Amino acid sequence: MTIKALTFDVFGTVVDWRSSVIRDGERLGERVGLDIDWAAFADAWRGGYGPSMNRVRTGELPWTKIDDLHRMILDELLKKFGISGLSKEEIADFNRVWHRLAPWPDAAGGLWRLKSRYLIATLSNGNVSLLANMAKYGGLPWDCILSAELAGHYKPDAETYLKAIELLSCEPREVMMVAAHQGDLHHAAGVGMKTAYVFRPFERGPNAKKDLPPDLDFDIIAHDFHDLADQLGCH
């Protein structure tokens, strides 16, 4: 294998969206006096993500940034959970919680090690400004922010992977997709990319049902980003 660049799924693979949304929700709830099951809220918010991207992927909606999709879902959830009385600014700020997701404990350290040997880039459905703000917030040392937004196609459309490969001036086999989600990796492999699966058993919380064991056809299976760096020969 001659790998030049690593591209990373972000939500769930690099950052712990669930705990971060719960934490921000709890802080908002304390400030304005709300009694909400924020874990259920976080799961519902994330649950709306795939279906709303599919509305873009099928052409029902024109290209829409994740920030705006998150906001459409949030507006529905505020009604559903009976939350009223928030100011326009409070709602806009809560929607930006997705810019303030905390990295998994090994993520920043592992990325610094990987960066010493490879070009490391995001390859996320998050929009460019969301990913850049999140990197500043979490200290993620990306060499490059790549996003579905640059292709005008959401993963797992092949165009998203192909656009990233083109922007990296690489051959598909020179780029390794890193993700905690097997579907993402199967689609990356489908365009000729290498694949690294990373276990993130707590992405969906402590009580979520376990993922299926990873496909042994992935080029690398790693416990976390430090293990990935070890397996890729980084100091």
Add this chain to the structure above:
Amino acid sequence: MTIKALTFDVFGTVVDWRSSVIRDGERLGERVGLDIDWAAFADAWRGGYGPSMNRVRTGELPWTKIDDLHRMILDELLKKFGISGLSKEEIADFNRVWHRLAPWPDAAGGLWRLKSRYLIATLSNGNVSLLANMAKYGGLPWDCILSAELAGHYKPDAETYLKAIELLSCEPREVMMVAAHQGDLHHAAGVGMKTAYVFRPFERGPNAKKDLPPDLDFDIIAHDFHDLADQLGCH
């Protein structure tokens, strides 16, 4: 002014392309035994840049990465300067000198200061992989690599600036273009961006004729990136 992001011209503004190309040319010349005026070579290579981008801008060429435009110019210059006997790998590597340009002495330090308060991004005609490699080489801490390549239009086409503003999820007035070239800033101002002019008196070498004094309508006129950071209130 409420500035959220700074976008930077790169060749000449952040990095000293001329000295870097001369230095790499001299090393190549020593290794393979060539007696060439590398300053003239560097100036001719850079001199071919505007005209070759114009072939893309006018539609004579389809979208072509700067790497490939640099290579087209290089192939002509090798003939013109009577350079033969280089291997395919040596030519390809010399073309990548544009990925290895050294920052001006204040650039990396100034960018770290600016980064503490603003989102900092490239906005260059260089392609994404060139800019990402250059950042690794020179220690440039960009939050985001933005490029003409993402718009499919070279500066100073308005589309290039507008695509960057859209990807930053900003209003034009929230983004400040930083450049050592007045034309770049005038076009940025034309789409509503703020402007910062930085003096780079040695971009074209010690004997180049002086630039015209900067337009006093620019929002900031700075001696270098530390002066820019001071004027923008960064610690």
